[in-house]
Amino acid sequence: MRSEDGRRADAPPVLLAPLSGVTDLHMRRIAQRLGASAVVSEMVAAAELARGDAESQVRAEGEGVEPHVVQLAGCAETPMAEAARIAVDNGADAIDINMGCPAKTVTGGEAGSALMRDLDHAARLLGAVRMAVAVPVTVKMRLGWDHASLNAPELARRAEDLGLNGVTVHGRTRQQFYKGRADWSAIRAVVAATRLPVIANGDVTSLDDARACLAASGAAGVMVGRAAVGRPWLVGEIAAGLAGRSVTPLSxxxxxxxxxxxxxxxxxxxxxxxxxxxxxxxxxxxxxxxxxxxxxxxxxxxxxxxxxxxxxxxxxxxxxxxxxxxxxxxxxxxxxxxx
Structure with a gap:
């Protein structure tokens, strides 16, 4: 995403965020057809996919989406690695690892953003998935568990050392859930900590927001989440605007x-x-x-x-x-x- 002198080589990518129970296959197809740079599956529980759970297989489906990115959530190395292999065998072009979900049903099982409380354990999961598959592997995180532990830069450095290919950061801590405003400027510390491309996420609802987020964070691109629900065309409209193309609202x-x-x-x-x-x-x-x-x-x-x-x-x-x-x-x- 960047040239050798550090400047962006192309227009910043604009991705559709993984939203549990929301970014189903058809929403992803529509968003991509209407101009999203890339789309990510809704969160898939790794242990359930590894067991062959039918609904998890549906969540991980990606026919007609390219690249097909599957997001996995879990807290144990073996099922995370096995689920990654299954997803790739079924056509996934990349694996994203969820270390940002704030939901109590996820963090209560020591998955999602709960992993940011134990970076050694988080790194073991990242390494297990990286070793299991040959496709790109990325991780999505928050700024930290709370404002006393803003450890996203350290997690990003570990991800880079383990051979991952990219990082997405939501500009809130887990304890904030979705309250207040995402702190885009806090993402700049993650950008400074790693050579990996960093995607900024949180409260990007318009082209103006995307521009402000990129300026504040220094990120390589943005990810649009809740604002795209009911408006899957929004992601492509923002991508067109950032690329300098005229944005004609969908009829x-x-x-x-x-x-x-x-x-x-x-x-x-x-x-x-x-x-x-x-x-x-x-x-x-x-x-x-x-x-x-x-x-x-x-x-x-x-x-x-x-x-x-x-x-x-x-x-x-x-x-x-x-x-x-x-x-x-x-x-x-x-x-x-x-x-």
């Missing part, structure tokens, strides 16, 4: 088509009963992206609760293309953020 028709493709893809991927459940968070986010007055409150409730795909698709289309017949109090209503 309402194209947005409606992308939302419908995503919904239908989830049903094809999981089957109707499970697919409808998986889709609800996305339907709420697409309704938000369509605008606060795009659907009446009653229609918004129907969109996220219906089990009838035909009804859901009709409501999605109405949200983007035919916001007629709104109830007087529709303006300003929202459904909570999906992730």
């Amino acid at each position: 309402a028709e194209a947005r409606a088509a992308a939302a419908a493709e995503h919904y239908e893809g989830l049903i094809a991927l999981y089957g109707q009963a499970m697919g409808v459940r998986h889709a609800r968070k996305h339907l709420a986010a697409y309704a938000d992206a369509a605008g606060s007055g795009a659907l009446s409150p009653a229609d918004r409730r129907r969109l996220v609760t219906t089990s009838d795909p035909t009804e859901a698709l009709a409501l999605l289309r109405r949200a983007f293309l035919d916001p007629a017949g709104l109830e007087p109090d529709a303006a300003g209503t929202t459904i909570g953020e999906a992730a």
Whole structure:
């Protein structure tokens, strides 16, 4: 990502972040087709993938995505290494290791950002995966467990020494979860600590944010997470802007088509009963992206609760293309953020 004199050789990459339960195969396909530099699978539990768990295999699927990057989470060397081998055997072009997830269900099992409390153990996991596969291996981390232990620079140095290929840093500690603002300037210490390319993550919601994040962090690129839920086209729009290309917002028709493709893809991927459940968070986010007055409150409730795909698709289309017949109090209503 950088030339020999340290300058960026190309436009900064803009990646779709791994979001557990959110960045399914179809969301990734759409984001990449619409211009994302790269996309990362939702978090896959390494132990479950190593055991042959069917849903973990679906989470790690990457047909039609290139490069296909699988993110693994775990706390033990053997299942992490085995899951990496399985993912690569099934077509993964790169493996990302999760050392940043703040969820209690993950950190309670000593995985995710809990690994930043024990860098020796974290390094053993990194080394086990690096030795297991020949494809690029990266790691995603936070600034540290808390502000008393901002050890991301040290973890990045260890990753480099172990032969990893890149680092992503979310500009918060684990104890912050998603509160406050991501500290992009704190990522600069990680950039200074390693020769690996560093991707900055956290609160990048627009082209202006991306530019400010790159300036503050000195990172090689940015990763867009929650802001892309319901707007998978956002990642490509930011990438185009950073590359100096004119950014033409996606038409309402194209947005409606992308939302419908995503919904239908989830049903094809999981089957109707499970697919409808998986889709609800996305339907709420697409309704938000369509605008606060795009659907009446009653229609918004129907969109996220219906089990009838035909009804859901009709409501999605109405949200983007035919916001007629709104109830007087529709303006300003929202459904909570999906992730």
